[in-house]
Amino acid sequence: MSRALITGGAGFIGSHLVERLISRGDHVTVLDNLSTGRADNLAAVQQHPNFSMVEGSVLDAGLVERLVADAEVVYHLAAAVGVDWVLRHPLRSLETNIQGTEHVLRACAERGLRVLIASTSEVYGKNNKDALAEDDDRVLGSARLSRWFYASAKAIDEAFALAYWHERRLPVTVVRLFNTVGPRQTGVYGMVVPRFVRWALRGEPLRVYGDGEQTRCFTNVHDVVRALVALTDTPSAAGEIFNIGQPSEIRIVDLAKRVVELCESVSEVKLVPYDADEAYGERAAGYEDMRRRVPNADKLFEFTGFRPSIGLDQTLREVIDYEMGRLEATTRS
């Protein structure tokens, strides 16, 4: 049993992590400014005596220090998430993703606290080799393009974390999350699975950008959360970076078709050029979509004995059930 602070705990991944820690008897405090997270996500633990929520920002250094002082382990998940969101709000996103992380690391370093920092597979940029391992190169486009700001900010976070490990022996672990999917993920920053599911449930066309041949690997949020907890429970993971993801690939056009099948929907799957969509249109000139990004998660297995294994169909069914529930609730109200 320990006392955990989870920044971004009202978000998609954070709220699942909260539930897992509470269920094993830990005390959990969430720090979240509810910018993309929702209090609803924490409904299942809201009344639990081991749970508390503080609405505030990781940009408030004093608040971060006070909350860290009460914790034994910190999971830092708060961030402006995803390439699309950062493209739309570059300044605020950079502040959150760089200064926010710095505040958390500094406060943890003062107390030598165990801390986990959430980074992203985006740091690999355009490197499209078969299975990306933690030491593989970063391959990025022009530094002028805001398309790369998310990757750049998260890479700075990683560098900060490693510097704290090397110079202050802060027991910090960095995780690079690959596409994570499950209930509660919002579609607002362009996440493909919730968007496809919502379109299919409403019988609207599923819009697939480009030729649809680009592939993605999707990891179930419950697997991701198990990996996060396993890593913080593993002392030898301090000072290390880990990929978290599973390597089976699916073409986006096939994903769209599978969502239509599982939803028993009448929706058609439509290929559209990137610049046909208003959201992509405004920055299509500099936009590059990854053809593929496949994780090698052997290191996670070596250190923890855990490997993500939940299959895509199960994950899609979980998202469909969740989205159907939300749709029914909206129609009722």
Ligand SMILES: NC(=O)c1ccc[n+]([C@@H]2O[C@H](COP(=O)([O-])OP(=O)(O)OC[C@H]3O[C@@H](n4cnc5c(N)ncnc54)[C@H](O)[C@@H]3O)[C@@H](O)[C@H]2O)c1
């Ligand atoms: N979902 C994915 O596929 C994925 C992939 C790679 C990395 N990640 C990383 O995982 C972490 C969690 O992402 P998520 O998918 O759950 O997204 P999310 O948007 O649901 O969660 C982020 C949370 O941080 C909160 N937040 C944002 N700015 C804040 C601030 N200044 N102070 C306090 N809270 C703030 C938001 O309200 C939200 O609850 C992020 O660090 C993200 O970069 C996610």
